[in-house]
Amino acid sequence: MSKSPACLIIPFFDEKKKMAWMRPKRFPVYFKYFIDSYSRNVTTKLKIFTNVSCREFIDKYQHSSIEFHQISLKKMFGLIKDKLGVSGYDYDQYRAYKICDYKPTFGHVFSEYLEGFDYWGYIDPDVIVGDLDSFLNTDNLVGYDVISGGRNNFTGYMSLFRNVKAMRFLYQESPDHARVINSSSNFRFDENGGKRGIVAMEQVIRNNNISIKYLNCAHNDFGKIRDLVDNSDREWVYDWVDGKLTDRLTGEEIAMLHLMKSKANPNFTFQKFRDGSNFSISQTGLCYK
Template sequence: MKKIGLIVPYFGEFPNYFDLFLKSCAFNPSIDWLIFTDNEVEELPSNVKIVSMTFDQLKSLISYKLNTSAALLDPYKLCDYKPAYGKIFADYLEEYDFWGHCDIDLIFGNLRQFITEEILTEYDKIFMDGHLILYRNTKKVNHSFDLIGDKDTSFRYCIQVLEVMYFDEWGINLLYEKYGLRQYNNPRYADILPQSPYFRNVLFGDDQHHKNQFFQWRNGHVYKCWEENGEIQQREYSYIHLQKRAFPTPPSSLTKEEAFVISAYGFYSSNETVEINKANYKQAFQYHVKRLKGITPIKVKRTLKGLML
């Protein structure tokens, strides 16, 4: 089995469901997580390691490894550096066949069920969205971020811009297409739409929404469940992405339970009776307000360019 190590630099307060993120990591024992952070964590699964590091120390490491003094004013700008982690964190990755990066607003299911040995053998890059991407740990692949692309899809240009350019899921994907490199994209994850008051996910392939659907983590697996013809149906995903959503702090007891429900209003025990399909209009409104405030010429240009591809 090919060894996989995931790099997670994170600075600032962890989400209040971080313990459930760790719980889902623990159910993937053949994959390692390396979290570079200035936070302290008391209890960790055996496959998760904390590397103590400040944001300034990381900036120094990046400058040294990439021979650059590029713009990096806050941790969110790290989105543009993710495809270069194979070079930046090379000293931590020697034992791995694949390295990757992921966010921590995720709850993982059974990753190996969806990222098979066959896929890992055939492709150099797995997935195309920045919340989880894997790269083959070879010199050629680890330097692919530095291939020459168009202005706004070139790594060296993107890291000189103060604004986040989303090179991790825009520029690098276009570079792989341009140079005919092997990337796999058959997304079987539940990417929850932050603009929807209901708990709906981006649809891929034959996926569909159901009026009474809800999501559940159960014994290391993530499911979307719904009732149909008097029976509970389910569709399994590799993980669920809870982007740009704030939740009430989950009960600590959930870390000990075999299953829990994830809804627009947070995390609940599977034994608890809640309105799991209730819309959260407040969250959707706050998302749209923040989105409007964040509009910039670069974002408009990139959106228009994406529509024309």
């Protein structure tokens, strides 16, 4: 077994509004809850590339599985350009959200940071993480080239690929990859493409008969939860206790809860952060026990 079977990457960049130039760059309110829940995992590494000052997190989590790398948004796009051979970059036209389209290329773009890992992937910070190490242990991954956080679909908020050349360059199997890579527009290439009229990664995986494992995760959308069994919406409460995330109504353990749109709902509140404390998450928000 590899010492570190998987490594996830987060590129997070705070783009200040024109009238907010005096305030420092910062992480969103939910970031502390994400990073603290993730820190309980040991073998599933996390590398964060950001333009936000993260000294407090570096000091706090220096002995954990989490690494922080300071980089400007311009330098990040420069790295992508150099690795992928992107032409005609006009940095003034590129927004941080465009990086979502480049997620399937991370195995190539960040190859130097991913040496020695069995799998590479990406994750968004708007999630509460459970015992990801258990869900991603080597025995559970045997025979799979792709692991995704969707129930029956490939997701952009969290996915992993086997760290082999074919998977690092799988994005090139899309006939539209050059168009996506060389455009400042967002195509949802890391998911299903929406209505953009492209062959996105979900279809690439299907067309190439890639073996994919779907993790037991939950997805929250404006106060409703998508049921893992019958795909219907239902009420929900999840408990995060000592690094494990459990559905209170069913008793089922899940790998993570994706907050999706609820995090922006004014009726969804985050109780003041408490380091390492157990908490619950429901339609009304996150509160400590």
